[in-house]
Amino acid sequence: MTNTAIHPGLYDPxxxxxxxxxxxxxxxxxxxxxxxxxGCERCGNPDLRSVTLSTNGTVHSAxxxxxxxxxxxxxxxxxxxxxxxxxxxxxxxxxxNTNDDVIGARVSGQWMKRVDDDGNVxxxxxxxxxxESGESL
Amino acid sequence: xxxxxxxxxPVYVVGIGLHPYQKPSDTPxxxxxxxxxxxxxxxxxxxxxxxxxAYTGTATTAMGMSRLMYRHLGATGIPMVQVENxxxxxxxxxxxxxxxxxxxxxxxxxxVGVDKPLGAxxxxxAAGIRDLGGSRVAPFTHFALLANRYMxxxxxxxxxxxxxxxxxxxxxxxxxxxxxxxxxxxxxxxAPPQISGPLTKLQCCPIGEGAAAAIVVSEDALTQLGLDxxxxxxxxxxxxxxxxVYEGENFDAALTRETTAQALSETGLxxxxxDLIELHDAFTMEELLYVEAMGLCKEGQAASQLVEGQFDIxxxxxxxxxxxxxxxGHPIGPTGIGQICELTxxxxxxxxxxxxxxxxxxxxxxxxxxxxxxxxxLSV
Numbered sequence: 001m002t003n004t005a006i007h008p009g010l011y012d013p014x015x016x017x018x019x020x021x022x023x024x025x026x027x028x029x030x031x032x033x034x035x036x037x038x039g040c041e042r043c044g045n046p047d048l049r050s051v052t053l054s055t056n057g058t059v060h061s062a063x064x065x066x067x068x069x070x071x072x073x074x075x076x077x078x079x080x081x082x083x084x085x086x087x088x089x090x091x092x093x094x095x096x097n098t099n100d101d102v103i104g105a106r107v108s109g110q111w112m113k114r115v116d117d118d119g120n121v122x123x124x125x126x127x128x129x130x131x132e133s134g135e136s137l
Numbered sequence: 138x139x140x141x142x143x144x145x146x147p148v149y150v151v152g153i154g155l156h157p158y159q160k161p162s163d164t165p166x167x168x169x170x171x172x173x174x175x176x177x178x179x180x181x182x183x184x185x186x187x188x189x190x191a192y193t194g195t196a197t198t199a200m201g202m203s204r205l206m207y208r209h210l211g212a213t214g215i216p217m218v219q220v221e222n223x224x225x226x227x228x229x230x231x232x233x234x235x236x237x238x239x240x241x242x243x244x245x246x247x248x249v250g251v252d253k254p255l256g257a258x259x260x261x262x263a264a265g266i267r268d269l270g271g272s273r274v275a276p277f278t279h280f281a282l283l284a285n286r287y288m289x290x291x292x293x294x295x296x297x298x299x300x301x302x303x304x305x306x307x308x309x310x311x312x313x314x315x316x317x318x319x320x321x322x323x324x325x326x327x328a329p330p331q332i333s334g335p336l337t338k339l340q341c342c343p344i345g346e347g348a349a350a351a352i353v354v355s356e357d358a359l360t361q362l363g364l365d366x367x368x369x370x371x372x373x374x375x376x377x378x379x380x381x382v383y384e385g386e387n388f389d390a391a392l393t394r395e396t397t398a399q400a401l402s403e404t405g406l407x408x409x410x411x412d413l414i415e416l417h418d419a420f421t422m423e424e425l426l427y428v429e430a431m432g433l434c435k436e437g438q439a440a441s442q443l444v445e446g447q448f449d450i451x452x453x454x455x456x457x458x459x460x461x462x463x464x465x466g467h468p469i470g471p472t473g474i475g476q477i478c479e480l481t482x483x484x485x486x487x488x489x490x491x492x493x494x495x496x497x498x499x500x501x502x503x504x505x506x507x508x509x510x511x512x513x514x515l516s517v
Contacts, residue, residue, distance in 0.1 A: 007267050034268045042382050061289070063281035063334035070272050079274055079333075081282050089385065091282075092269035100334070103289045125269065 006114075006124040010034060018055050018109035018125035022088065023048040031087040055109030055125055057084040064100040080127055082107060095126035106130040141403040142375045145239035149359060149369040150515065152181025152352035153478040158316040158466035160345050161254055166198050170206040170251035173348035173471075177247065178210075181352045183362055185210040188352070189243035191217040194230030194250040195470035206251065223260075223505030224417065225377075226250065227349065228473030232375045232511060234353050244358040250471030251348040260507060276506070277341050277420060281334025283387060284422035288335070291437035293425070295335040299326040300444050301421035302340050302463050308450060309460025311491035314475070316343050316466030340421040342462040349474035351481070370481045373498075373514040376400035380508040389423070392510045393430040397502065400512040406498060408432035411454050411514075413483050413499035415476035418461040424448075427502065428456060455493035458483060473511065476501040484517045 003013040010033075011020055022033040025040035025048055032041070033053055039046045061081040068075040078094040080102065094102070095110060109125035110133075116122075142148065154176025156169045170193075178185055193203045203217040222229040227250030234246035261268075287293055303323055309315040326339045359366060376399040383391040401408065408431055416431075418424040425439040433454060434442050442448065448456035459465045459479035462472060480499035482488045501513045 007269060007271065010267060010269065034266055061282040061286040063278055063285050065273065065275075065278050065281075065333045066331040067277075067333065068273060068275075072271075073273060077273065079270060079278050079282065081286075083385075090269065091274055093273065100285065103286065 002121070004120065004122040006122050011125060013123045018111055020053040020055060020090075020125075022051050022053040022086070024051040033084070033088040033090050053084060053086040053088070055084070055127070057082040057107060059102045059105045059107055060089060062094070062100040062102050080107070082127065093126050095128045096132060102129055108133065142235060142239055143373065143403050146241055147356050148235045148239045148353050148372040149356075150351055150372060150477060150481045151354050151359070151364050151369050152177040152183065152350075153481050154178070154180055154350045155314045155475060155478055156348040157314045158345055158347035158468050158471070158475070160316070160343070162346065164346070166202065166251050166253050166346075167206045167209065169253070169346060169348040170249055171209045173251070173350040174207075174210060174247065174249055177350035177352050182364060183245070183352070186213055187362060188213070188215060188245050188247050190215050190234070190237055190246045192230040192233045192246065192248045193217065193219050193470075194222070194227035194248065194474060195219055195252050196221050196223060196226045197252050197254050197256065197469050199255065222509055222511070223507055224419070224467070224469060225473055225503040225505035225509050225511045226470045227475070228501065228503040228511035228513065229377065231351055231353075231474055231477055231513065232377055234351075235372050235375050238353050238355050241355075244355045244361070245352065247350060247352050248474055249348065249350045250474040252468045252470035253346040254344055254469070275333070277336055278333040280420040280422055281332075281336050283389070283426065284336065284420075285334050287422060287425065291440070293440045295327065296323060297440035297444060298335055298340060298421040298425070299323055299337070300440070301418065301424045302326045304443065304449060305418065305457045305461040305463045306339070308458050308491055309464025311489070312460050312465055315460045315464050316345050316347075317460065317464040336420055336422075340463070342419045342467040345466050345468050347466065347468040347471045347475070349471040349478050351474050351477045368485050370484050371516050373516050374400045374403035375513050376403065377509065377511045387426070388508055389504060390426050390430040392508055393427050393502065393504065394432075396510040396512045397431045397500070400500070400514050404514050406514065411498050411500050412496040413458060413480055413493055414454055414456045414502065415459060415461070415479055415499070416457065416502040417504045418457055418463050419467055421463065424456060424461070431500075431502070450491055450493045455483075455496070458488065458491050458493055473501065473503045476503070477513065477515070480515045484515060
């Protein structure tokens with residue numbers, strides 16, 4: 001049985017805990033996620049290096065989505081904007097689909113697994129608050 | 138060194154025309170566009186043969202669409218080009234027409250916005266950019282995130298966001314070209330369906346179809362064509378910027394602040410000098426965000442000032458007298474030129490029941506995904 005990343009290239013699905021594949025400009029000392037591959041947005045430096053970013057951060061904003069046209073996920077779900085401790089402001093989903101009153105909360109990524117009818121496993125990091133971190137996903 | 142519009146030849150809007158914004162239908166884009174163009178030509182009192190160039194703002198219809206539309210006016214051989222700049226496509230087409238006349242390349246140019254929602258793709262997908270949100274973060278969720286953060290920072294309420302839609306629906310009910318022509322109560326705006334965060338359906342703009350046209354001319358053309366100067370509206374400034382790095386500040390607000398400041402500085406006007414503002418209120422929270430970013434009031438004060446009626450027709454400054462994107466609609470390509478049509482109508486004093494008294498200065502603002510921002514200031 002293999003693990004497949006729902007978002008290929010953004011993380012290693014075999015890591016025991018989620019970490020994000022970013023890039024870093026050493027001139028600006030800035031990390032990017034999603035990874036900027038071809039040059040730094042601030043200075044144009046083309047020499048970016050790959051870095052691994054922690055999923056730990058603080059929720060900047062959150063919104064419960066009630067209407068979603070795609071088939072990849074059923075609404076409602078909660079989109080969060082997270083200021084990562086490693087720098088970037090990213091967007092992801094909360095593991096908990098019932099509460100978007102989490103601005104300011106500390107969060108970290110946990111694997112969420114989907115198993116299809118053939119037993120194939122696909123994974124993505126979803127975020128949980130520190131208060132929920134003892135719970136299993 | 139950059140040159141401002143004010144340093145070039147004066148540019149005037151002399152003709153405007155609209156095809157009403159509406160739900161997607163079987164009407165071909167050519168029929169939508171020709172309707173608006175003929176209305177603008179009639180309004181200006183010129184003939185199609187007087188038009189030297191055409192810029193068409195469009196984002197969702199098809200490539201190479203201009204000539205199939207303009208040929209119905211007579212194939213005069215003028216240069217024509219499509220302008221795609223996301224939601225700011227029409228605004229950018231108008232800017233290009235103004236620049237062409239101001240530079241002296243031509244004396245009469247037409248900017249037309251026309252669109253049908255046939256197949257737009259978000260640019261991140263085409264660029265191969267992936268993130269953890271992906272397609273789960275639709276534009277309404279982008280603004281729902283901003284809305285919830287705004288409520289967190291400023292203590293605003295869902296009712297204060299909804300008040301934007303109540304106000305703009307009242308204006309849209311007076312606009313025969315609006316897609317939504319029904320005045321809504323607070324209860325109706327807050328009623329389900331809930332879309333994302335605090336945003337309900339009536340707090341999200343309708344995406345439909347339509348067309349808008351604006352004819353701009355030089356001083357020479359005013360004289361040579363014998364046009365009615367009393368109905369000519371001067372384009373004082375045109376500013377266009379793209380997103381840069383804002384170090385944590387919301388980019389929609391920061392880009393609006395920069396672009397509006399540039400447009401106003403070129404005119405010598407202050408935000409408080411404006412009588413009219415047409416802005417990119419695709420979602421209710423945007424009106425509050427942008428009014429503050431433009432400097433109409435301090436951060437966190439827009440919600441209370443809106444509820445006080447300061448942004449009503451007849452208030453301190455009429456914001457979205459057309460009904461805005463929320464009620465007039467947002468057919469994408471036409472939207473920015475539709476704003477120019479509304480400002481021109483108001484500045485001429487021809488807006489009838491939705492007339493803002495003594496309107497002398499107006500500002501049109503559009504942002505586009507990417508992100509870009511285009512601002513024009515018009516005056517009589």
